[in-house]
Amino acid sequence: MTELDPVIHAQARLRVTATLAALEEGDRMSFPRLQELLDMTAGNLSTHLRKLEDAGYVVITKTHQRRTPVTYVELTRTGRRAFEDYTAALRALLDPTASEVGS
Amino acid sequence: MIDRRSTDLDEQPPSSPAEALAIVEREQARHAPDLAPFFVLWGLAWVAIGLAWFGSGSGLWSAAVAGIVTAVAVAGGMVVSAVLGSRIDRGVSGPSRTAGARLGVGWVVAMAATGAVAVGVVRLTEPGSAVVAALFPTLFVLVVGVIYMMTGALWRSRPDFGLGIALQVVAVATVFTPLPWNNLVMAVGGGGSLVVAGLLRRGRR
Numbered sequence: 665m666t667e668l669d670p671v672i673h674a675q676a677r678l679r680v681t682a683t684l685a686a687l688e689e690g691d692r693m694s695f696p697r698l699q700e701l702l703d704m705t706a707g708n709l710s711t712h713l714r715k716l717e718d719a720g721y722v723v724i725t726k727t728h729q730r731r732t733p734v735t736y737v738e739l740t741r742t743g744r745r746a747f748e749d750y751t752a753a754l755r756a757l758l759d760p761t762a763s764e765v766g767s
Numbered sequence: 768m769i770d771r772r773s774t775d776l777d778e779q780p781p782s783s784p785a786e787a788l789a790i791v792e793r794e795q796a797r798h799a800p801d802l803a804p805f806f807v808l809w810g811l812a813w814v815a816i817g818l819a820w821f822g823s824g825s826g827l828w829s830a831a832v833a834g835i836v837t838a839v840a841v842a843g844g845m846v847v848s849a850v851l852g853s854r855i856d857r858g859v860s861g862p863s864r865t866a867g868a869r870l871g872v873g874w875v876v877a878m879a880a881t882g883a884v885a886v887g888v889v890r891l892t893e894p895g896s897a898v899v900a901a902l903f904p905t906l907f908v909l910v911v912g913v914i915y916m917m918t919g920a921l922w923r924s925r926p927d928f929g930l931g932i933a934l935q936v937v938a939v940a941t942v943f944t945p946l947p948w949n950n951l952v953m954a955v956g957g958g959g960s961l962v963v964a965g966l967l968r969r970g971r972r
Contacts, residue, residue, distance in 0.1 A: 676777030678787060682794035688863040697858020736860065751791060757784040
């Protein structure tokens with residue numbers, strides 16, 4: 665039985681991770697834009713981002729754009745890898761014959 | 768109280784692997800930039816421009832009217848494109864944003880350079896020259912066709928690659944069609960190809 669990564673395997677964090685993984689590697693998304701796309705409250709999104717950050721899956725950078733503070737969120741290489749492993753595990757669960765998954 | 772419950776629900780794992788994959792697909796599908804409006808917008812602009820010059824060439828209205836229609840279509844297309852373009856990847860920064868901005872500037876430069884070449888040719892010809900009337904409709908279609916063929920090849924997009932080849936065929940057909948029918952070939956063939964490409968894109972989303 666494959667273990668699904670518990671950090672990603674929660675509805676809200678799966679949505680956050682999938683959204684960030686859709687960006688090209690090296691690209692980052694502003695917090696308000698992420699919030700708008702996911703339709704989550706700022707508090708709720710922060711909570712889940714903190715869990716992803718603790719796992720080393722996202723990096724949060726605070727910067728300034730024309731004197732306005734902007735917070736950017738980016739998937740780390742570890743996070744991208746974890747997301748790829750997670751979706752591969754899902755596919756293996758759905759079709760165990762397609763790949764060699766340990767029993 | 769309600770907040771607490773929604774957070775609990777967020778912590779819930781997806782009900783099944785299939786549901787989890789569906790969530791991933793749903794979230795990621797939204798991020799593919801929707802370029803369909805650009806195709807439809809410029810396709811309609813080309814139709815308007817081609818019809819305007821066909822009408823002027825057939826004596827239905829003056830060349831000044833066709834010139835105004837062209838200026839309005841091009842200016843309108845540029846304004847709407849700039850607005851649409853700035854909304855793509857809103858809130859995203861990084862290498863792909865830079866590449867996207869270069870692509871936008873690249874289109875403007877390519878069209879401006881093509882226009883400048885056309886103006887240079889006009890300078891060498893008599894007013895009302897058949898060379899100019901034959902060259903203008905085909906020139907822009909040719910350049911746009913080459914760009915789509917190359918970007919389609921680079922991005923492994925068969926529809927864009929096919930569109931690029933179709934536009935080059937239209938460009939050649941345009942220059943070999945007698946005046947003022949060449950404008951109609953450009954309008955229907957070139958503008959029509961762009962509109963169809965835009966609708967196909969929308970249909971696949």
